[in-house]
Amino acid sequence: MHHDQATAADGDARRDGFTILRGRVRPETLRQLEALLDQEARSLGAPETGRRVGRATAGGDYRRYSNGVDIAHAAVGDLLDDLQLARTLSDVDGRAWLLSQVFVFDLSAGDAGLRWHSDFRSYAFLPATEHAWTAWVPLDPVGPDDQHGGVAVVPTTVYSGTEEAKMFAFTCGALDDMEYIGKVMAGLEGFNALRNLLLDKAAIEPAMQPGDTLLFDRFVFHRSMPLAEGPRRSRRALALRLVPADGEYRPDIHRTQQMLYSAAGVPPHDAPIAHLMGDVAQGERLSGAPGLVPVR
Numbered sequence: 001m002h003h004d005q006a007t008a009a010d011g012d013a014r015r016d017g018f019t020i021l022r023g024r025v026r027p028e029t030l031r032q033l034e035a036l037l038d039q040e041a042r043s044l045g046a047p048e049t050g051r052r053v054g055r056a057t058a059g060g061d062y063r064r065y066s067n068g069v070d071i072a073h074a075a076v077g078d079l080l081d082d083l084q085l086a087r088t089l090s091d092v093d094g095r096a097w098l099l100s101q102v103f104v105f106d107l108s109a110g111d112a113g114l115r116w117h118s119d120f121r122s123y124a125f126l127p128a129t130e131h132a133w134t135a136w137v138p139l140d141p142v143g144p145d146d147q148h149g150g151v152a153v154v155p156t157t158v159y160s161g162t163e164e165a166k167m168f169a170f171t172c173g174a175l176d177d178m179e180y181i182g183k184v185m186a187g188l189e190g191f192n193a194l195r196n197l198l199l200d201k202a203a204i205e206p207a208m209q210p211g212d213t214l215l216f217d218r219f220v221f222h223r224s225m226p227l228a229e230g231p232r233r234s235r236r237a238l239a240l241r242l243v244p245a246d247g248e249y250r251p252d253i254h255r256t257q258q259m260l261y262s263a264a265g266v267p268p269h270d271a272p273i274a275h276l277m278g279d280v281a282q283g284e285r286l287s288g289a290p291g292l293v294p295v296r
């Protein structure tokens with residue numbers, strides 16, 4: 001990572017779990033991504049396309065949304081070329097990375113987006129202690145001096161999702177004890193309220209222009225900032241999910257978390273990578289998956 005370019009508010013990936021990569025995405029790539037987002041959005045409400053699209057994510061709401069963008073799309077390839085994430089992430093921990101999923105989010109005034117969360121569910125096919133990264137790429141200006149509409153983060157030096165991920169995975173492994181599950185469910189609301197109080201207090205809302213990228217670790221708590229009234233009708237963004245090539249494939253955790261969440265009445269989360277895994281079996285390395293795209 002370019003430590004020389006980073007300011008305190010932009011975070012340090014190794015220390016804070018997030019950083020902002022300023023101006024890496026070229027204007028030509030941004031135009032292609034806008035077209036890609038519009039193309040995905042047109043498929044809204046057209047189930048015959050077979051794409052996984054919908055108005056609402058699990059717990060969030062948007063004008064347009066997709067979690068099923070083709071990760072091998074040419075515009076996504078150009079974005080990866082611009083971002084040079086292999087170098088940046090290797091500077092953080094020396095590993096190689098794979099693209100596992102691409103989302104598009106289009107938030108208009110009045111949409112809540114996603115509340116405070118870390119990305120346990122998007123990466124539930126990994127061991128609970130495993131790192132993974134999201135590159136969040138806005139296509140419109142965001143921030144406190146603009147119409148808000150960005151993503152707020154809390155540095156992992158203040159609060160980290162590491163223990164909650166372990167807690168969820170442990171609880172997923174205890175589905176045979178419904179008395180225990182019931183007590184966990186009953187305690188969750190109070191637990192989340194206390195944690196969210198701290199997150200609201202410690203939140204950093206980065207100011208970003210199209211071309212900038214917010215890179216954050218799976219354990220970083222983050223939320224959508226609602227779009228305030230103003231000249232822009234909506235805020236568009238892409239999110240790239242990145243997984244370690246030497247990470248272990250654990251579809252069993254993904255499966256049990258689906259059961260746990262549905263027991264709590266929360267909508268299921270699509271299996272984001274099962275169709276990309278080929279013959280890779282539980283416990284094997286993600287690098288063997290034919291459908292995951294190497295990050296360059």
Ligand SMILES: O=C(O)CCC(=O)C(=O)O
Binds near residue numbers: 105107224
């Ligand atoms: O773009 C947004 O509103 C939220 C993105 C987000 O929370 C995520 O990618 O996990």
